[in-house]
Amino acid sequence: MTGNRVSYTLDSSLESVNTAEETAQQFATKAGFDDDEIMKISMAVREAAVNAVLHGNAYDPKKKITVGFENTGASLVITVADQGGGLDVNNIPDPLQPENLLKTSGRGIFLIRSFMDEVRIRSLEPGTELTMIKSIGGRAAEGKEASK
Amino acid sequence: MTMKTSTRQVNGITIVDLSGRITLGEGSVILRDMVRDLVTKGNKKILLNLGDVNYIDSSGIGELVSAFTTVRNQGGELKLLNLTKKVHDLLQITKLYTVFDVKDDEAAAVGSFK
Numbered sequence: 001m002t003g004n005r006v007s008y009t010l011d012s013s014l015e016s017v018n019t020a021e022e023t024a025q026q027f028a029t030k031a032g033f034d035d036d037e038i039m040k041i042s043m044a045v046r047e048a049a050v051n052a053v054l055h056g057n058a059y060d061p062k063k064k065i066t067v068g069f070e071n072t073g074a075s076l077v078i079t080v081a082d083q084g085g086g087l088d089v090n091n092i093p094d095p096l097q098p099e100n101l102l103k104t105s106g107r108g109i110f111l112i113r114s115f116m117d118e119v120r121i122r123s124l125e126p127g128t129e130l131t132m133i134k135s136i137g138g139r140a141a142e143g144k145e146a147s148k
Numbered sequence: 149m150t151m152k153t154s155t156r157q158v159n160g161i162t163i164v165d166l167s168g169r170i171t172l173g174e175g176s177v178i179l180r181d182m183v184r185d186l187v188t189k190g191n192k193k194i195l196l197n198l199g200d201v202n203y204i205d206s207s208g209i210g211e212l213v214s215a216f217t218t219v220r221n222q223g224g225e226l227k228l229l230n231l232t233k234k235v236h237d238l239l240q241i242t243k244l245y246t247v248f249d250v251k252d253d254e255a256a257a258v259g260s261f262k
Binding site for chain 1: 171205207214238241243244
């Protein structure tokens with residue numbers, strides 16, 4: 001899979017969320033991750049796809065989501081983009097704060113950040129693109145530690 | 149695998165056995181409807197047995213929180229039983245493990261309701 005890059009353009013539907021999750025699971029499996037990491041990667045992609053379909057495109061049939069997968073050899077780079085109204089990255093509530101603990105939503109981005117080594121959020125015209133990176137063999141995690 | 153549910157009564161406690169996935173558009177709606185139905189019918193002591201729930205996403209977590217607050221706001225209690233490692237870990241990192249009363253023994257859980 002090294003160097004492989006694939007991209008899918010999907011409808012704004014729950015089926016697309018499941019497709020993105022299943023594709024991520026297959027991609028992570030082929031990259032050699034263990035079951036625990038595969039679950040984390042596929043769940044991060046599911047959460048990103050839910051955000052794109054539900055919050056970004058609001059199930060608008062005219063809008064699409066784009067999900068991209070790349071194995072660079074050193075890491076998996078997964079992007080999920082929507083065509084919605086955009087996400088205010090400076091105004092994402094912390095779901096761990098006491099006042100937010102009993103809220104019924106708002107944990108998606110937190111879980112993505114917990115499960116992936118690096119997460120970038122970029123505004124598009126229109127929409128939002130989430131880039132999620134998971135190192136193969138824990139190299140990015142070591143880099144994180146080294147930079148502290 | 150979509151979620152399946154069944155309910156049983158033990159010493160006045162409603163035990164809901166759940167299996168499968170609690171995710172957006174699948175298990176979350178089923179769970180919400182079931183808990184609301186139970187509370188409406190006066191069953192306010194609820195033990196959710198998650199022993200066969202192998203996957204839960206943030207929507208599912210939100211639905212557990214919603215179920216918890218719905219029951220509590222009606223003067224009842226909702227507790228969790230038999231968390232799988234995946235669900236346990238999710239509740240830990242979201243700091244919800246301390247919010248929910250989590251049990252791993254059914255008889256003890258049934259006896260713990262007020």
